[in-house]
Amino acid sequence: MAVLPTPANRRVWLVLLVGAQLLFIAAVAAAGYATTAYGRTVQLRTAPVNPRDLLERDHLRLTYGITYLPLSLWQEAKEPRRRQPVYVALRAQGNAYAAVRVYEQEPRALPSDQVILRGWVVGSSRRTLRLRYGLERYYAPESQVKALNKKGPHALLVHVSIAPWGQARITEAEVLP
């Protein structure tokens, strides 16, 4: 079979295969830069961050204002299911963004002051919908995590960059007074 590498061209295949892997890792990094460069930045307020145990010294665990949403924002025909991906429309309210509506499918058109952030259903009760965005961990140097933890309970304003293709990343976290 021509598909299978023969001893003669093995070396070429190996170089190609390893090279492709290294390029792919570089592409992941590039996706990070591209998300910031082409993305739209929104600010999200977190719930007060409590000092955590020392084991988690390389990241902070965050809960956002948009983690728990009133179920009234869900206006779809079907009940929300656990682990289901959803699309949350956000709009600026003061210095942070707040959720306007939660969609099951990505909406085609939105008012220009709204932006979509993808999330996943963690659970729902009679009144609230609990979501997860993948932004719940903020990786930071140990010294910074320590300094934040020392302040005691405090809220953060997290800057999130959302790329047009849906990818999102935290770009900055500032401590609210």
Added chain:
Amino acid sequence: MSRKIIEVEGPKWVEQGIITAEQEQRLLALYPVDDKAIGLLPLLGSLLVLLSALSLIAANWQDLPLLVRFGILLGSVAGSYAAGEYFRRRGNTQLGMGLVGLGLILFGTSIILTSQMFQLIGYDVTGLVAWGVAGVGLTYLYRSRLLFVMTVAIGGIVQGYNTEALGAFSYATAVFTALTLGYYWWRYPDALLGAVLATGLLWQAGLLIGVLHIKITWFFVAAMLIYAFGDWQADRPAGRALQGPPLVAAFLFMLGLAIFGEAGSYTDRLQPPLLAYLVALGAVLVLSLAGKKARGRLSSATDWLLLLPGFYLPAGLPLAVAALVVLYAYTGTLLWRAHQEQNPDRVTLGTVLFILTTAVAYFRLTWGFMNKSLFFLLGGILLLGLSWYLRRRAVQTAAPDASTPNP
């Protein structure tokens, strides 16, 4: 034969005049001392050095400049592959393949750590699919069983993450692993790889059923499709190994129905639309039977008795009894075939399964309306009698081999 046997038994053979002392030495010379153990020390030494470097990096990871972290990731991936290739060329195949395997693990780790460095959220599964693609590529390149097993595991991990964290099933991952690794197994049949591949694919099929929220019995259509490919495989042991996991799954499922079938709390999740289910399963059955016929193994069609859809009966005693009938039909024919083929291994397997089924049947059918001590007494007698009878049959089966004349 290994060197150890000659070392232990050799002096006795010399003493009894079977071989001379000189012949013993010549025999020993045929099996040189394995020098693998000696090569182990430097390996363990370098492992310790590697671990020390690793913990140093891990402790300071977040404080290192971005470019340095990135460089470490790329360097360790490239370094592992290069070192693996180097040792492989020098003839140290096992160490070489181990290092290539390490490179594959580091590739996956690098994808995750790089996403973490840029605070990228787990947005879609592309990054991890690339990990599986790399695994398949390396498997084909090195024709390595280790890499094959690793790639099956990676496929399972990727699919598990995708369904658990992202709430979606990656059909691309499932089709890609099934086609590429399936084709590899087809070209280079191997029993171990067949069993591993079937297990990995069953895992993915199970995840798919969970994501789709459909009746769990659809799982067996996928499982038996895997089974059917085992029928077409020309290499008999490899084909049988691929068929093992689907049969084990079907047997355990039926056993579970026989034990818990009366609960009824989950039986509403068992019954898919009858016509659609039977048509789908029937199509797989035809494919399987055609394979069996083509390879001249039609007698193994009795495996399909396990798939009799007894779960369409109402919950309660009828369901438990139907499950037991299916189990007896299967184990009975398994034993019968084993005796016909005079295959001692399969006689043992059939005996164990038969006794297991009987134990379950006895427990299910009598517990409710019998005094407990009488229950244990009768149960014990029944099992003892059965095992005595089956063992006698087994001895009779094995007898023709044992009665070959002694020299």
